[in-house]
Amino acid sequence: MELKNPVMTASGTFGYGLEFADFVNLEDIGGIIVKGTTLEPRQGNPYPRMAETPKGMLNCVGLQNKGVDYFCEHIYPTIRDIKTNMIVNVSGSSPADYAECAARIDALDRIPAIELNISCPNVRQGGMAFGVTAEGAASVVKAVRKAYHKTLIVKLSPNVTDVCEIARAVEAEGADSVSLINTLMGMAIDAEKRKRVLSIGTGGLSGPCVKPVALRMVYQVARAVKIPVVGLGGIMSATDAVEFLLAGASAVEIGTANFIDPAITVKVAQGINDYLDCHGFASVHDIIGTVE
Amino acid sequence: MSVERLHERYVLLRATNPAGPLPEMRPGQFAQLRADLAPNTFLRRPISINFVDVTANEVWFLIQTVGEGSRSFARLQTGDMLNAVLPLGNGFTLPATSAERVLLVGGGVGTAPLLYMGSQMLAMGCRPTFLLGARSKGDLLQMEAFQRLGDVFVTTEDGTAGERGFVTQHSVLRERQFDRISTCGPKPMMVAVARFAKSAGIACEVSLENMMACGVGACLCCVEDTQEGHVCVCKEGPVFNMEDLKWQI
Ligand SMILES: Cc1cc2nc3c(=O)[nH]c(=O)nc-3n(C[C@H](O)[C@H](O)[C@H](O)COP(=O)(O)OP(=O)(O)OC[C@H]3O[C@@H](n4cnc5c(N)ncnc54)[C@H](O)[C@@H]3O)c2cc1C
Ligand SMILES: Cc1cc2nc3c(=O)[nH]c(=O)nc-3n(C[C@H](O)[C@H](O)[C@H](O)COP(=O)(O)O)c2cc1C
Ligand code: FES
Numbered sequence: 001m002e003l004k005n006p007v008m009t010a011s012g013t014f015g016y017g018l019e020f021a022d023f024v025n026l027e028d029i030g031g032i033i034v035k036g037t038t039l040e041p042r043q044g045n046p047y048p049r050m051a052e053t054p055k056g057m058l059n060c061v062g063l064q065n066k067g068v069d070y071f072c073e074h075i076y077p078t079i080r081d082i083k084t085n086m087i088v089n090v091s092g093s094s095p096a097d098y099a100e101c102a103a104r105i106d107a108l109d110r111i112p113a114i115e116l117n118i119s120c121p122n123v124r125q126g127g128m129a130f131g132v133t134a135e136g137a138a139s140v141v142k143a144v145r146k147a148y149h150k151t152l153i154v155k156l157s158p159n160v161t162d163v164c165e166i167a168r169a170v171e172a173e174g175a176d177s178v179s180l181i182n183t184l185m186g187m188a189i190d191a192e193k194r195k196r197v198l199s200i201g202t203g204g205l206s207g208p209c210v211k212p213v214a215l216r217m218v219y220q221v222a223r224a225v226k227i228p229v230v231g232l233g234g235i236m237s238a239t240d241a242v243e244f245l246l247a248g249a250s251a252v253e254i255g256t257a258n259f260i261d262p263a264i265t266v267k268v269a270q271g272i273n274d275y276l277d278c279h280g281f282a283s284v285h286d287i288i289g290t291v292e
Numbered sequence: 293m294s295v296e297r298l299h300e301r302y303v304l305l306r307a308t309n310p311a312g313p314l315p316e317m318r319p320g321q322f323a324q325l326r327a328d329l330a331p332n333t334f335l336r337r338p339i340s341i342n343f344v345d346v347t348a349n350e351v352w353f354l355i356q357t358v359g360e361g362s363r364s365f366a367r368l369q370t371g372d373m374l375n376a377v378l379p380l381g382n383g384f385t386l387p388a389t390s391a392e393r394v395l396l397v398g399g400g401v402g403t404a405p406l407l408y409m410g411s412q413m414l415a416m417g418c419r420p421t422f423l424l425g426a427r428s429k430g431d432l433l434q435m436e437a438f439q440r441l442g443d444v445f446v447t448t449e450d451g452t453a454g455e456r457g458f459v460t461q462h463s464v465l466r467e468r469q470f471d472r473i474s475t476c477g478p479k480p481m482m483v484a485v486a487r488f489a490k491s492a493g494i495a496c497e498v499s500l501e502n503m504m505a506c507g508v509g510a511c512l513c514c515v516e517d518t519q520e521g522h523v524c525v526c527k528e529g530p531v532f533n534m535e536d537l538k539w540q541i
Binding site: 012013014015019020023035043044046047048049050052053054055056057059061064207256258259260262 | 326333334335336377502503505506507508509510511512513514515516517521522527
C-alpha cells in the first residue's frame with residue numbers, strides 16, 4: 001500500500017471520513033482508518049462514554065458499529081470512491097471472528113488494508129484480551145493472515161509490560177505493519193457524586209497527555225521489528241508528527257486532535273512538508289528513525 | 293466578537309465571522325466552541341445558537357458559567373477570537389402552517405435556542421407562546437426579546453417572578469390549547485414536560501445536552517438510547533421526538 005502522504009486518521013475518531021467532508025478535502029489525507037468494525041453488530045457501552053482530562057480525554061465507546069455486513073452493503077458504497085486509502089479497523093471476540101470479518105473485507109476491491117484492533121480496552125471480551133500477550137496476539141494474526149491477503153496492520157496496546165515482544169510475535173505471523181498506540185486504560189472519578197464517571201468505570205486515555213508514552217513505545221518497537229511502524233498517540237501538530245517519524249514511524253495517525261480542529265490532518269501533512277523543506281530533506285524517508 | 297455580562301452567572305457572546313457571511317442556521321442547531329487561550333480545558337463545548345442577526349452577520353451564544361469551559365467563554369473580552377464550528381445537528385421542527393399553536397418551554401439556560409426558534413416562527417407568521425422557568429427572577433434572561441416575539445409565561449422556583457413552581461405547574465397549560473411543544477432545559481424538566489405532553493396528547497420534541505467530543509457524529513461519545521438503539525445526539529439530535537426516546541414518561 002502506498003500513501004500519498006504519511007498522515008492518516010485514527011480509528012474511532014474520524015467516523016467514515018464523510019463526517020469531516022465539510023472541513024477537509026478527504027483526498028488530501030494519506031489514509032482514512034474508519035470506525036472499528038466487528039462481525040456482528042454491537043450497541044457499545046451505555047452513556048456516559050467520555051470524560052475530559054487534563055490535555056486529553058477518556059472514552060469507553062465499546063466498539064459500537066452495525067457489523068461487517070452492514071458495512072459492506074451500506075457504507076462501503078458511499079466511501080469506495082474517495083481517492084485515498086480507505087482502511088477498515090477490525091475487532092472481534094475470537095480469532096475465528098476476526099478472520100471471518102477480515103475475509104469479508106478482503107472481497108472489497110477499494111479497501112487496500114485493514115488495521116486489526118487487538119488493543120481495545122473498552123470491551124470485556126476480545127479487544128485488548130488478545131493484545132496483552134504475545135500468544136494471544138499471534139493467534140489472532142495467524143488466523144487473519146490465512147483469510148486476508150492485502151496489507152495487514154496490527155494495532156498494539158500500550159497496556160503491556162513489553163510491547164516489543166508482542167510486536168515481534170505479530171511480525172512473525174505475517175503482519176505487514178504495526179500501529180501504536182491504542183488508548184491507555186484509565187479512570188475518572190466525580191468527587192462530588194463519589195462515583196466513577198464512565199458507564200463501565202474505566203476508559204481509554206487519548207490526546208496530547210499520552211504522547212510521551214506513545215513516542216517511547218514507537219521508538220522501542222521501530223528498533224525491535226523490520227516491518228514499518230505507524231505511530232500515533234496525542235499528535236496535535238506537525239512538530240508532534242515529525243517527532244514520531246524521527247522516533248522510527250513510517251507514517252502517523254491523528255485521533256483525538258480531529259475533535260479540536262476538524263482540519264488538523266491536512267495542516268499536519270502540510271506542516272511535515274514545510275519541516276522537510278526547511279531542513280533540506282528531499283522526502284520523509286530521509287528522517288524516519290533518524291533521532292539520535 | 294462582543295461580550296455582554298447579563299448576570300453574574302451568564303454571558304451573551306455576539307460573534308461575527310470576519311471571513312464572510314455566516315452559514316445559514318436553523319433554530320435548535322448548535323456550535324462547537326473553543327476560546328483560544330483556554331488553558332484548562334481540552335475539548336470544545338457544544339453551545340446552542342441563541343440568535344442569528346443576518347444583517348449584522350452575527351450569531352449569539354448565551355452561556356451559563358458552570359465549570360472550566362463555560363468560564364473560559366465568560367473570561368473573553370470584546371474583540372477576542374472565539375473559535376466556532378457551526379452549524380451542527382438538526383433543529384426544532386418549524387410549524388407547517390401559521391395556524392399551528394406551538395408552545396416553547398425553556399428552563400434555565402435551555403431558553404437559549406428558543407429565542408431563535410421564536411424569531412424564525414414569527415418570521416413565518418406563526419406567533420409562538422413561551423413558557424420559561426428559572427430558579428429566581430435574576431435567572432430569567434433576554435425577557436424583552438422574548439416578549440417582542442410572542443406571549444411569555446414565567447415560573448420561578450422562589451416565586452420572585454411569574455407563577456411560583458415548575459413550568460409544568462403553570463396555569464397556561466390548562467388554559468390554552470397547543471398542537472406542539474418544543475422544549476430545552478434540564479433533563480428532569482424536559483421529562484416532566486414530555487409527560488404532560490403525552491398525557492395531553494400533544495406532539496413534543498426535546499433538545500438533549502449529552503456530553504460531546506467531536507460534535508459531528510464521528511466518535512459516538514454522545515449517544516442516547518432510543519427505540520433504534522444508541523444514536524448520536526450531535527448528529528441525529530440534539531432535538532428528538534419524545535416518542536423516539538426511551539424515557540420513562
Ligand atoms: C447541544 C447542546 C447545546 C448546549 N447549549 C448550551 C447553551 O446554549 N448555553 C450553555 O451555557 N450551555 C449549553 N450546553 C452545555 C455546555 O456544552 C456545557 O456542558 C456547559 O457549559 C458546562 O461546561 P463547563 O466546561 O463549564 O463545565 P465542566 O467543567 O465540563 O462541568 C462542570 C460540571 O457540570 C457537569 N456537566 C457538564 N456538562 C454537562 C452536561 N451536558 N450534562 C450534565 N452535566 C454536565 C460536569 O459533569 C461537571 O460536574 C449545551 C450542551 C449541548 C450538548
Ligand atoms: C472516541 C474514540 C474512539 C476510538 N475508537 C477506536 C476504535 O474503534 N478502534 C481502534 O483501534 N481505536 C480506537 N480509538 C483509539 C484511537 O484510534 C487512537 O489509538 C488513540 O486515541 C490514540 O491516539 P490520539 O491520542 O491521537 O487520539 C478510539 C479513540 C477515541 C478517542
Ligand atoms: S460528539 Fe462525537 S458522535 Fe456526537
